[in-house]
Amino acid sequence: VIATMRDVGKRGALEAAAGPALGRTLDVKQLDVGDEGSIRACVESLPGRRVDCQSLPDMQRLMDTNFFGLVRLVKEVLPDMKRRRSGHIVVISSIMGLQGIVFNDIYAASKFAVEGFCESLVVQTLHFNI
Numbered sequence: 001v002i003a004t005m006r007d008v009g010k011r012g013a014l015e016a017a018a019g020p021a022l023g024r025t026l027d028v029k030q031l032d033v034g035d036e037g038s039i040r041a042c043v044e045s046l047p048g049r050r051v052d053c054q055s056l057p058d059m060q061r062l063m064d065t066n067f068f069g070l071v072r073l074v075k076e077v078l079p080d081m082k083r084r085r086s087g088h089i090v091v092i093s094s095i096m097g098l099q100g101i102v103f104n105d106i107y108a109a110s111k112f113a114v115e116g117f118c119e120s121l122v123v124q125t126l127h128f129n130i
Helices: 012-021 036-044 056-084 105-128
Strands: 002-005 027-030
Touching: 002 012, 027 036, 056 105
Parallel strands: 002 027
Antiparallel strands: none
């Protein structure tokens, strides 16, 4: 894992928190994303210029499960609730739907999508007593 920061002089707290991972599974590098030279130097310092991230299919599967799975379920039950003019939809989400956490970007994005969907759904369903 590579942690980057504009001012590596401020890395003390990060290194202290990293503990024994520092130098083994975590490295700290200088990177100012507003400076193309800094970006180039940082990427060039990586073995094989390799930056790993989840593949697009993996990201799509996660979104399909966490977000579109919920959407499919709501689409199935909502018409019946509207006809009855009553019902409850209880969604258990995650704090990551309100605040992202490092290294959980796609998961957090899926939960932000759930939060946004549900907030919009409330407005649409209130007049149906749902």
